[in-house]
Amino acid sequence: MKPAIVDKIDLEAKNALHQPFYEGKQAVGWATTLSLAFQSIGVIYGDIGTSPLYVFMGIFPDSDNPPSREDVYGALSLIIWSLTIIPLLKYVFIVLRADDNGEGGSFALYSLISRNCDIPICGTRQGDNVTLTSYGTAEIPHTPMDSNLIQRNPLVQRMLLVLVLFGTSLVMSDGLLTPAVSVLSAVEGITVPAPQLARYVIPATCAIMVVLFAGQKLGTGKVAVVFAPVIGLWLMVLFVVGMMNVAQYPGIMKACSPLYAVQYFLRNGKNGISSLGGVILSVTGVEAMFADLGHFSRRSIQLSFVFMVYPSLILAYCGQGARLILDPTLIKSPFFLTIPGTIYWPVLVLATVATIIASQAMISATFSLISQSMALGCFPTVRVVHTSRSVRGQVYIPVVNWILLAAVILVVVVFRNSTNLTPAYGLCVAMVMFITTIFVAIVMRYVWRWNLLVPIMFSCTFGLVDAVFAIVTLRKVDSGGWFPLMVAVGICGMQLVWKWGTDLKYKSELGSKIKLEDLLLDITPPGMPIINNPSDILVSKEVKYDDLHTETALRYRNFRPQILQLRDTNRIVSRLPGLALFYNNDRDVPKTFAHFLYHYPAVQDVVVFVTVRVVAQPYVDEEDRVRVTPIREFDGFYRCVAWYGYMETVEQGPQFVDRVTGVIDQITPRVGANRAKEAVTTYLLGKEMLFAKNGSGWLRTLMLESFYAFLENNAATAGWLVPRNETIVVGMNVAV
Template identity: 35%
Template sequence: MSANEHGHAEPKGRYLALLSLSALGVVYGDIGTSVLYTVRESFHHTHGLHPTRDNVLGVLSLIFWALLLVISIKYAIFVLRADNRGEGGILALTSLVTPVGALKKNSRWVLIMLGLFGTALLYGDGMITPVISVLSAVEGLEVATPFFSPYIIPITIAILIGLFWVQKYGTGGVGRIFGPVTLLWFVIIAVLGVMNLVRDFSVLWAMNPLYGARFFIHNGWNGFLVLGSVFLCVTGGEALYADMGHFGRKPIKLAWYWVVLPALLLNYFGQGALLIHNPAAVDNPFYRMVPPWALYPVVVIATMAAVIASQALITGAFSLTMQAVQLGYMPRVQIEHTSSRERGQIYIPAINWVLMISCIGLVLGFRDSTHVAAAYGVAVTTTMVVTTLLLFTVEREKWKWPRLASWSFTAVFLTIDFAFLGANLVKIPHGGWFPLVVGALIFGLMTTWKTGRGILAERMASSTLPVDMFLADVGNNPPHRVRGTAVFMYGNPNGTPPALLHSLKHYQVLHQHTVFLAVMTEEVPHLQGGERTVVQELGHGFYRITLRYGFMEEPDIPAALATIKVDGLDLSPGRTTYFLGRETLIPSSEPGMAKWREQLFALMSRNARPATAFFGLPPNRVVELGAQIRL
């Protein structure tokens, strides 16, 4: 195998094929189920368009060029190159362009805020995607017979409840069938497309961009608004980038160019051929393509594909939350690993149940996929704009592109992104407000937590005794020493842990070996073993240990300390005691945040997962010492 720029072996042969098959299920479930509703929504009666030949060719032209420019070129060729040590996603991209220490630079502050807002919007997307995917699939039963009409919503809710209920058991076993089922789905939609395409090959003329241009000229403002529905065909684009760390760039691109893109285009062109010859099929062109004898099996496969698409969004929300916690943008939450072999398979109960309740509420509120589609797209288009802006910094600083090339690339794709965004803005009164409100709430929580932690660190640092002064005092006035090793955790590696000062004040003793432990999260996804640990002997039985983790890693302090071998330092579990500070936060009128944000930060802090569980510390070896701190 050849190696990429990160030193990892590039997959080849059968392994590459297996990775590409797996990528089909995890990466392309969302964009693969967009054929269920994109054409239908483009000709929805609110747009005032009739499925005439010119209009059908115009919409197909817009869909074709959207898939080509946004997914095939922007994401598959360029965005996938902007990896953070092999990891992708907007939060990883934000960390890539805003290294440590950049917060004080105004331009970097703006980039961080953009990245955080784009990240927050993905939670709103994660609530809407399962709803529109499952609803659109189940609505195929109405095409088969009106008998099922009263049962569409109950069936959809039952499927969603089952989907979220199984999350706690892990998706490892189910995940093995994701790829084959999704491959079957793409084969089916390709075959359905060909069956209808043979009626009228002239729809292939829609690949000529002039048909899209004529569509805008002839339909004016209504033609522009149709872009909001056309955008539905690319709503899974961010998944290509977000899931890059799971599969690598090559399998994702291979699956796209050889399977997903051809299948999508064949199906869209097939729907177009159907509408030209049967305009009445505009109510649900996808299911009207299906022969009556195959309708129920296709509904079943479509529902399975929709569940897989939803699973990918749920898993993405779990991963995104873990990244945000590690980077200090969210409080510690309970994270459960559902596989002893796969590090990326995690389950976060709080996020899972919030998503489930939100999805059920959306189903009951919107009632059908058409109304959900009216809310869908605003968050995704905004995220794509943010990705393009962040990518500009990568082009200039990481790839060293010439000014003309980077500005030209950004101008072209920002024009496309803003066109889609403008067309989607009209959806805000009709439900598009929901993902924006969710995004704003998440953004507020993230910025409040990050700012609050910074203020807390400043308050503690102002009263922290430098390590050198403490060691000098211990040398001049040595206290009584007891057997064993004490580990004092503190985020400031140059300061004396307040818990140590409280302990010494109350107990008047020190352990034979005392460790100052700082756990740092770097703005890279993973660290190698040699990069993780730094040990420094300070004298008088004191040691300073710094443990570094990537933002995709969950810290396990006892396991990391067990790998440290220093003469005279005993870190065995039975002889090591961990001392933690537990702060009680008191909102105040001192400079910092608004009073309501201080109260919110204090509430989030009280409900955060205990440090003992988060760092994997043995509960019977932990001592917590409290302190009150005014914000």
């Protein structure tokens, strides 16, 4: 029989399908959607919204050789159509639909594909495993199709895993460059009217970074409430200044025709193609729209981009293009030099604040991706703090936050200015866009079950655009692009090693699953009396049952003194006064428990195998907290599943123990769990350490016993609050 909490979750999922529209685990009304749309402006669009600061400089880096009138038209046409094809058509109207119960990003796509193609996740098939998020995302039933290419071919499955890990690593790597290039480009604006302040640019940028990352602990929701008005004002300034500049040369709107982009390539040849490395800067941050989906909702992001962000950006770029037509020398700083002098300083301050906020999109996206990666067993365990009761995807990861801060400051100090950073920027974006296209095409075919022609057309259309951008930006490798690529390869390698080691450990556990009846044997003599009132037994009187149990032990127990023996060694298992909580991840006996019992054949009178489950709702009612079932064959042995909401701390202290023992005393009152608890309560945590089998190669040995061991030793213990003074860690070495 399922616990009540499971029934509640199932009922919510069914009812939600009949609501106006479904976001995450909740039916979201229009008031909430509009609120989230406003908040999303402050988190998602800071990066793409501040791109007008440096895009034209990226396209025409040689400020001593101003662009011609025709080239300005061509470059502007490329920017307009890049914004239309990639963020608007591809992401807003197609990619955002491919969520996994409200979560976005590459891992969400991989989870969808895995569930529908029966790909093993975390060492097991999806049907036996907790997925990234629970079912109910879309109108589509998540049931596996008939056998297909992905399901039949393990090589394809491994390629998809490597691809998704590399894609998410690229996004995380991009998260290092986004804050650096955005804030640097804005702070450098003070050197236009006051060149003597140039030496303060680096210290000011680093100080701003410290404040930004220190505020992350407030949570995305609180940060968004502060940031949204600023970015909203920034977009309005872009819109108004753009209109003012366009009014000086209205003919610039002809650049909306794609003909100018075609002519630009025909006229400039290879140089025209190379300038795409600058054009792609206009869509940086687009992947954050999808990766940050869990922080907001699909409908809210669609509304904010279509009605606020897109028109503001188009007018901003058209305005800069208009002024460049009139005065090509403005290419030295086309944004700041086209701002009316009367509002220059207020706009400079606003630009600086906006670029600070621009970093938020990639920071939030990094938190989401790492949280998803951990859920799929591809990232070492770190403490995740949920910062919202209503939106499960809003998370904060302290250790990642401070590592990001240190890395961003290092990037700022090493690269020194935005001109040096711009060539390195955009490489990760282009590659991630191409990877996303591949996964969305697979989702179209195997999850949405669309006709094969549709994903082919999608791949040919958007994949071609992404591929061109990716190929062009690869030319940036030798001019700074090597840095984000190196970081991405490092993060991907770490995830692959962790995934590999975790799967080895799981397969080892799967190959040696142990049931309690396979471990222990009841050798209690027939007819042995049940002790109902142990307090009636005198302490001074020794009561023997085949010289195996004494009255001192029996006074803590009021049930039949069952005599247990280890099957393998025939050694008698002593029963000690007290309660033991042994943690495991499934219904079988932990291998570490068997290891412990083999070397030390003694257990407490009451042994509870505890499994912790976190469910897709903020809180769990106390009456639904635990489900305890006795192991019928053995007195005093129980299985317990503890349920927690994602906003709750996994608290395993006295209150939890009281609830467990209270349930035990209700279902088997003669065991006396509360009496055992008062004697002593012990928490036993199992830890398996992998080492390479004899004859393994040096690379396998190095990866397992050095790199994986290092990651495991530094991984968090899931953030559970377990009394340290009462905890015993049972370790064992496992050869794989």
